[in-house]
Amino acid sequence: MKLYGTQILFTNGNYIGALSADVTTVDKTYKQLPYKNQALSISVNNSSILVSASFNGKGSLLLWDGYSDGWNNMLETSSPIYALTSYMSGWIYISKGDVYYTDCLS
Numbered sequence: 001m002k003l004y005g006t007q008i009l010f011t012n013g014n015y016i017g018a019l020s021a022d023v024t025t026v027d028k029t030y031k032q033l034p035y036k037n038q039a040l041s042i043s044v045n046n047s048s049i050l051v052s053a054s055f056n057g058k059g060s061l062l063l064w065d066g067y068s069d070g071w072n073n074m075l076e077t078s079s080p081i082y083a084l085t086s087y088m089s090g091w092i093y094i095s096k097g098d099v100y101y102t103d104c105l106s
Helices: none
Strands: 002-004 007-012 015-020 024-031 040-047 050-054 058-064 072-076 085-089 090-095 098-102
Touching: 002 040, 002 058, 002 098, 007 040, 015 040, 040 085
Parallel strands: none
Antiparallel strands: 002 007, 007 015, 015 024, 040 050, 050 058, 058 072, 085 090, 090 098
């Protein structure tokens, strides 16, 4: 769960869910992930949201600006990423014992 503006975002299967900051409204299907992707982790950095997902034994990193209809960028990884943390202007994650940094733009 990560705070984004006035909402708390959380992973929910094939969706990002949203909970209002006053905890009165829940939207379990706030933003749908690409077909058959299952959300594993979510992290917020400034105005960007990064979701790690699993698809057919591989991983995906999905970048979203919080308002666009589609995803701003998608990167495939060789294995699913179970944890993300924001760092500087991007994110750090671990895959197969190696530490990576990404801004998810390239």
